Amino acid sequence: MFPELNSILNTSPDNFKEREFIVLSDKQADASFLIHHYLTFYLRARCKVCFLGLVQSFSHYSAVSQRLGVNLTQAKEKGQLVFLEALKASPGVLLNKGTSDGIQTFDYLRSPFPELRGLFEFVHSSLTESGDDDGKPWGPPVLLVDDLSVLLSLGVSVGAILDFTHYCQATICSQLPGTMVVLVRRDEEWDEEEYSSGHLLQGVTHQCSLSLHVEGLSTGFCRDIHGQVAVWWRKRGQSAQSQRKIFQYKVHDKGASFFARGTSSAVL
Amino acid sequence: DSRIGTENSVSSLIGRNNATSFQKKTRSKLVSIPGTRPSVQNGQLIVSTGVTSLDYVIGGGLAVGTLLLIEEDQSDSYSQMLLRYFLAEGVVCGHELFLASAQDHPENIMQMLPSPILDDNVSTDQGDRPPTPLHLHDPDAMKIAWRYQNLPKFQTTFGSSLFGHCYDLSKPMEQQVRQAAKCHTFYLPEEKTAAKESSHLTGPYAGLLQCIQALIQKEGFDGSSSQCTVRNVLRVCLHSLGSALWGDDLCCSESPTHYHALTTFLYALRALLRSSLSVAMVTVPSHLIQVRVVIMERITKLSDTTLTLESFQGSEKETNPLYKDYHGLLHIRQVPHLNCLLCAIPDTKDLAFKLKRKQFTIEKLHLPPDLSESVSRVSKVELPGCGPTSKHLDF
Numbered sequence: 001m002f003p004e005l006n007s008i009l010n011t012s013p014d015n016f017k018e019r020e021f022i023v024l025s026d027k028q029a030d031a032s033f034l035i036h037h038y039l040t041f042y043l044r045a046r047c048k049v050c051f052l053g054l055v056q057s058f059s060h061y062s063a064v065s066q067r068l069g070v071n072l073t074q075a076k077e078k079g080q081l082v083f084l085e086a087l088k089a090s091p092g093v094l095l096n097k098g099t100s101d102g103i104q105t106f107d108y109l110r111s112p113f114p115e116l117r118g119l120f121e122f123v124h125s126s127l128t129e130s131g132d133d134d135g136k137p138w139g140p141p142v143l144l145v146d147d148l149s150v151l152l153s154l155g156v157s158v159g160a161i162l163d164f165t166h167y168c169q170a171t172i173c174s175q176l177p178g179t180m181v182v183l184v185r186r187d188e189e190w191d192e193e194e195y196s197s198g199h200l201l202q203g204v205t206h207q208c209s210l211s212l213h214v215e216g217l218s219t220g221f222c223r224d225i226h227g228q229v230a231v232w233w234r235k236r237g238q239s240a241q242s243q244r245k246i247f248q249y250k251v252h253d254k255g256a257s258f259f260a261r262g263t264s265s266a267v268l
Numbered sequence: 269d270s271r272i273g274t275e276n277s278v279s280s281l282i283g284r285n286n287a288t289s290f291q292k293k294t295r296s297k298l299v300s301i302p303g304t305r306p307s308v309q310n311g312q313l314i315v316s317t318g319v320t321s322l323d324y325v326i327g328g329g330l331a332v333g334t335l336l337l338i339e340e341d342q343s344d345s346y347s348q349m350l351l352r353y354f355l356a357e358g359v360v361c362g363h364e365l366f367l368a369s370a371q372d373h374p375e376n377i378m379q380m381l382p383s384p385i386l387d388d389n390v391s392t393d394q395g396d397r398p399p400t401p402l403h404l405h406d407p408d409a410m411k412i413a414w415r416y417q418n419l420p421k422f423q424t425t426f427g428s429s430l431f432g433h434c435y436d437l438s439k440p441m442e443q444q445v446r447q448a449a450k451c452h453t454f455y456l457p458e459e460k461t462a463a464k465e466s467s468h469l470t471g472p473y474a475g476l477l478q479c480i481q482a483l484i485q486k487e488g489f490d491g492s493s494s495q496c497t498v499r500n501v502l503r504v505c506l507h508s509l510g511s512a513l514w515g516d517d518l519c520c521s522e523s524p525t526h527y528h529a530l531t532t533f534l535y536a537l538r539a540l541l542r543s544s545l546s547v548a549m550v551t552v553p554s555h556l557i558q559v560r561v562v563i564m565e566r567i568t569k570l571s572d573t574t575l576t577l578e579s580f581q582g583s584e585k586e587t588n589p590l591y592k593d594y595h596g597l598l599h600i601r602q603v604p605h606l607n608c609l610l611c612a613i614p615d616t617k618d619l620a621f622k623l624k625r626k627q628f629t630i631e632k633l634h635l636p637p638d639l640s641e642s643v644s645r646v647s648k649v650e651l652p653g654c655g656p657t658s659k660h661l662d663f
Contacts, residue, residue: 033609055569056606057542063607088543091481091536109532153531153566185569221617251610 001040004258013045018140019173022181023208025201028216029227033251035146038181040070048138050082050126052145067254082126114156116164141178149185162203224266226250301499303361310608316432318353321630326573327612333542334572334604339554341579347551354549356381358503359449360433366452366504370513374453382435436626454479471529472515489544502546510552519556534570572604594620
C-alpha cells in the first residue's frame, strides 16, 4: 500500500468507496506495482479478496507483500484471500495431466474454443461464500486480476474477455457492494487489427469507474523518474464531468512516491 | 509438493542463521549449487549468462526461474554466439543442459562451444578474493607515475571475473570437458512428428513442451523428489522459436493458423520455469515475424528479460563513424520483475556490443575520440542525431 497514492485518490483502508471498477493499464512501462498496492490495500481494509494470478506465482506476490507489510499466507489461511494459481496450473491443463478438481476453471486454456465461464464461476463462488474472522464477517468482496491481457496471448477473444469483466462487474459491483481491479497491458502501437489489446483496453476503460494509466516518459529513460500515471475519475450518473490528473512516480524498494510533474527531488 | 520453487529457493537454501551481528557472515550455510550465487540486489539465486559484461548489464545475472528472450540479429550470428556462451557456462559449472533446435543439429551447436580460459583469476567458487597485488618484478611496473600503480585499470567493459568465466572464441571447447556435461537435446526433424492428441496445446510446440516437462519431473528439478541429494540447475536453450522450421507460420503469413501457439507455449514454459530450478534462453527471429508489433509485445510480456541485438552487418550504420568501434547495438527491452517491487534498473540504455578476436563484450556506447590529423575544430564530422551544428558562433 502506498500512502501517497491513497492521498491522491482520497481513500484509505478505513474509508474507501465501494462498487468501484478500477482499471490499471500501462504502455512502455510496468504497472504491476499498482496491483501490489491494491492487493495490500484491500487486505488491510479487511475485505474478502479473490486474486487471479495469471502471470506470476503465489510466492512472488507473497514476497512483495511481505515487504509492504502484509502476510499473504496468513490471509489465505484465515480465508480472507482466495488465490488462484493459474500460472502454475497451466502446464498440467495444457498437457492434460491435471487432476479433475477445478478443471472447469481453466477452460480458457482449451483450444479450439477457449472460454471464461469456468473462471467466472470460480470468482462467483469464492466471493459469495461467507466466511468470518473470529465471528466478525469480512468486508465487501474484491476481485483482483493480474493481468487480463495475457488471456489474449492464450487465444481468448477480446469479446469473451469483455463479457467476463461485464459479468464480474454486474455481480461484484452491482449485486454485491464490492470492487474489482484489473490490469491490462497495451500493445506498443496498436492498430485496427481485431486481435490487438488496444480494443480490450478501450473496452474495459469504457466499463470502469477509475482508470490509472502508467506510461514511460516521452523524453526517454530516466533513473529517477520511472514514468507517469494518469489518474482518470470517470463520473457516472449525477455529474457527467470526469476529471483527469497526471503525476510522475518512482518505485522504491518498499513503496512508491508520486509527485506533480517536474517536481522530482532529482531535478529540483 | 513443489514448494521448493525458484522464488523461495534461496531462502530455503540458506539455513537459519542465528549468529550475532558481530560474527562474520559465512556462506558455508548456503547449500550452494556450483555456478550460482545470491544476487546482491535482492538475494535471488542467479546464474551467469557466460558473458560477464552481459551479466552486469542485466543486473548481476539471470535469476533462476526466469526466461531470457533474445531477439535475433538479422543473420543470427551474434544471438547464436550468446547461446553458445550460455551453454558453455553451463558445461563449465556442471549444470544440466537442454538444447532444442530445428535448424542446426544440437550436436553441431555443442561442438562449437567456446573454450573456457581457466586461469587463476577465475574460479568456480565465488569467494570474494582480494585483487592480486602487483608483483614488484612485473615488467609493467610503473617507474615514474608509481602512485597510479594500484589504481584499477580503466575499463570500458563491465563486470568482474569473480562470477562467471571467460571464454576464448577462437578455440573450441575440448571434447572431454564437453562430454562431462549432461546434455539433453531435442532436434525437431528427428522427433516423432505425431504429438499426442491428448494435449490441449496444438501446433508445433506440443512435443517440445512435453519433453521439457518430462525432463524437469524426471530429474527432480521441481523439487518433487526431496530425497534427491544433489541439487542442480537446468539450463534450457531454445533456438529460433517461431521460425518456419519449427512448423510455425508466424513468419510466413499475416494471419497464421497457429496464432497463439508460440505465446501459449511460452506461458506454459514460464510456469514450468517458475516452479523449478531452471533457467531458459530463447531466441526469436523477430525481424521475420509478419504481425511483428503485436506478437513481439506479447512474447516480451511473457518473458522476463528481453534483449534485442541489432547488428550493423549490411546496415548503413556499418560505415557510420559514430559506430566504428562496435559491431552492433544492444537494446534492453525489459528487465525482470520477480519477488521485488523495484527491478534492477540499468545505468544507461545506450549499449553496444563488439566482437573481438577471442571475446564478445558489451560496452557503454560512447563517441570515439577524434584523433585524426585534420581534426578541424570548425567543421566537425556531422554525426547523425546531433542535429545541424552551426559553424560559427556569433558573440
